[in-house]
Amino acid sequence: MAGAVGGLISLPAWANGWTTETVRSSQQLLSSGQAELLAELVETIIPVTDTPGAKALNVHKFVQKMVADCYDKSTQENLQKGLDSLDGLAQKSYSKSFAAGDTAQRTALLTQLAKSTDTAQKDFYSLVKNLTIRGYMSSEYVMTNLTHYQFIPGHYYGCVPVQAKATSQPK
């Protein structure tokens, strides 16, 4: 039904939004090195398994875009700073770059960040993790294939048995 209606509508170019393939970045916040590191970081948070991980779904580009467009300067700087120090922390913990670490090493480092007593470090990790979860869960792939979002439910049933519920998220 959405397709039938969509066919009647001509959208202006600005309204077409982005897909996972084409992220238009209004501001290049990170250097290419920082961006590559961010990609590894989001992939560590949500890795490839039998389904794509965060990196393949371009969640790192989403994180960068959100921080560039929706957050204040101090948060942006903290993201840059956090990424810059991440490799240093990796060197200290397992004597290689973050990207070169294996899953267990990377995971251990993130657990350490989560518990950090350094507020900036903790905020950096919490920002990236929250945006990674948000970007992943609201990606086309996940919403279409895994959580089965219904754009047009066409109904509201107030009392259905728990087992029979079809997953659908608002907005």
Add this chain to the structure above:
Amino acid sequence: MSNFNIDAQALNTYDAIVVGSGISGGWAAKELTGKGLRTLVLERGRDVRHVTDYPTTNTQPWEFEHRNQLKKEVRDANPIISKCYAFYEGTEQFFVKDAEHPYIQEKPFDWIRGYQVGGKSLMWARQTQRWSDFDFDGPARDGFAVDWPIRYADIAPWYSYVEKFAGISGNKDGLSTLPDGEFLPPHEWNCVEKHFQQKVAGKYKDRHVIMGRAAHITKPQPIHFQQGRAQCQHRTICERGCPFGGYFSSNSSTIPWAAKTGKMTLRPNSVVHSIIYDEKKGRATGVRVVDSNTKQMTEYYARIIFLNAAALNSNLVLLNSTSHRFPNGLGNDSGVLGKYAAFHNYRAGVSAEYDGNLDSTTDGRRPNSPYIPRFRNVHKQEMGFLRGYAAGFSAGRSSHSDQSSVGADLKESLLNPKLGGWYVGSHMMGETIPKESNYLALDATQKDPFGIPQLKISIAYDDNDDKMVKDYQEQLTEMFTEAGFKNIRVRDSHASPGLDIHEMGGVRMGKDPKTSMLNKWSQLHAVKNVFVTDGACMTSTSTQNPSLTYMALTARAADYAVKAMKQGLV
């Protein structure tokens, strides 16, 4: 060259002019054109056509660049409109940005506006309750405002008239406080809402929890198909514009209906500066319009004028319509123009959790929720505050996923959320008392981008509102406790007035021209061919949502205006 001017005048002359194309202006346009009048509809914003001008109506969640979050530069540039719940990445195009129409906040007031064809009818929350005689006779009884010149019986047939066309869903509940209407089937309840309804009914004789009455087509009738509208699809992204016409908007309903008559000329980008008063003829002859693109001023003329610019802007236009006869604003012999402005108190809310009905959940989405009609001071003054409040209520089921881990465990947890318990919530809708000290005026020096004086807004909560907030919090807490809800939390947002988006008053109706601006037909006492039928005409504010009443008052006034025109009375 003199001929040229005469031609220009003839070219700019219509039978009727309607200022504004929102929820009431759309009805004025439909009724007047339907009765054969060549009608000019002036809209200060741009044209927005049904379906084709809803750019985000079919945008999937993942297609929004910022997943519907506002960019920082938008938030920073728009501290006022950013407070509105309905303003997000997918709806930015339908709200007035702060800089586009500056105003003076003599006291803090968040003025939420939609300047386009359809006005705020595109983004409204679509609750459509009738008022009852308890609302219309309240001022006479309590003496907090002047008596309404009409009662429920005067407007009841017009409620029916507009409900059938607009498409209102609801249940016939048989309550004296909230008269039943011409309803399409009501939306469905969920188990916890039903549970609450039963618990409240068991404990209180005078308190009721009913399904909200909402402008959604739950079962289309032939009149809706004739408008090209279809059944509501429960997308709950209404404020982006609905391609199905599933809810009522001027864009999907009244404006295209008026256009089909061939009698309507719609002129967007037309900011009305003032109404022209002809002292020799003793009536209004037209309006002055500033084209928002060229900033050129043009005059348009007509036998009757319907002012439907939305309450605050209708006040602004009248205040700015000065002449030798009316130095303080058109029709303002009484001096009450701009005074007794009022609004609704949406400050308070109560939320809680419920651990019953865990074997059930909901499926789909519902663009509506249950409603608790006013139960305070209904039959007699019983509380230490005037009037009362209604409340919204709803229940839903939450789901959670453990987000503490990282890696494959986190992914697994995110994709397999655990169903949590039920949460319940309510918000209040309190009636504020129209007071002389709540007023609108024109600033003496500051102008808007069109050279029109800026509106000065001086509106605030008072002690009555604070008492009402407290009583609402206490009563809902008691009702929630009775229903077995846990972890009850009350809040008071302390938000400024305005976010209720129910701007009302300033051009109130009344029997006495010495204390009111409009008679029982929404007609200026002193200028019989000018009608004001938007929120500005409201004498008091009731606890119900006002939009349905604007529609009914407009249809009623248009019917009267055309009859009066034929009899030579205007």
